[in-house]
Amino acid sequence: MRIYREKDYDAMSRRAANIISAEVIRRPDCVLGLATGSTPIGTYKQLAAWNQRGDFSFKEVHSVNLDEYKGLSGDHDQSYRYFMQKNLFDHIDILPENTYVPSGLAEDPEEECRRYDELVKSFGYADLQLLGLGRNGHIGFNEPSDHFVKETHVVDLTESTIEANARFFASADDVPKQALTMGIGCIMAARRILLIASGADKADAIYKTVCGPITPECPASILQLHPDVVLVCDEAALSKLEGTGVEICG
Numbered sequence: 001m002r003i004y005r006e007k008d009y010d011a012m013s014r015r016a017a018n019i020i021s022a023e024v025i026r027r028p029d030c031v032l033g034l035a036t037g038s039t040p041i042g043t044y045k046q047l048a049a050w051n052q053r054g055d056f057s058f059k060e061v062h063s064v065n066l067d068e069y070k071g072l073s074g075d076h077d078q079s080y081r082y083f084m085q086k087n088l089f090d091h092i093d094i095l096p097e098n099t100y101v102p103s104g105l106a107e108d109p110e111e112e113c114r115r116y117d118e119l120v121k122s123f124g125y126a127d128l129q130l131l132g133l134g135r136n137g138h139i140g141f142n143e144p145s146d147h148f149v150k151e152t153h154v155v156d157l158t159e160s161t162i163e164a165n166a167r168f169f170a171s172a173d174d175v176p177k178q179a180l181t182m183g184i185g186c187i188m189a190a191r192r193i194l195l196i197a198s199g200a201d202k203a204d205a206i207y208k209t210v211c212g213p214i215t216p217e218c219p220a221s222i223l224q225l226h227p228d229v230v231l232v233c234d235e236a237a238l239s240k241l242e243g244t245g246v247e248i249c250g
């Protein structure tokens, strides 16, 4: 793992956007795995600004998102499809038909998961997979558990995730209790993984991701087994790595 320390959220976002834009410049028809949550918003803003300035184009890029809430339609303002439209897709030149998010409204969610898994596989998996990090170490919506789940699947959200995401809804009761998420297999099959984290409330999860045992109790810890992972974090998120001897750039 290569770990970058950035001063604050804006610097983290710029560094992450630079890594993503480098991928698009190097390979204009790449497959980008994309993430939601508050952490990537600054990264997406930066990418949109550079794209609008004409620095590079997303016209040949395909994107596959990690997850979607079960039961929310793409035009629900808390759905992840809506999030992607508002924070990225509506502001860049990516072709709408080249953007993929699991459907939260599929009549048969299990079938939708199988279809999505096949779709990501048919692209040869992501060239670059962007990940945020849950406070409990989840990636996508792969929640802490006693086993890793390989395929795209329907997951019961944990109380801590519902509580963390309640800030986006009118109340915790409005947060969907289930989601469809890419499994660990699709994520780990990405050629390169970029994990971003900001703030002290991520410090414990970052410590466990980097220094802890590889265990489904901290799903992100499996990234230790991937050959090309870049972590871009602000100082607060890295605070628990101090004194561990882990090598950090910057």
Ligand SMILES: N[C@@H]1[C@@H](O)[C@H](O)[C@@H](COP(=O)(O)O)O[C@@H]1O
Pocket: 035, 036, 037, 038, 039, 040, 066, 067, 131, 132, 133, 134, 135, 138, 139, 140, 141, 161, 165
């Ligand atoms: N499914 C998403 C994750 O992909 C994201 O990484 C996490 C962290 O969100 P935030 O960046 O808002 O802390 O939230 C959600 O649960």
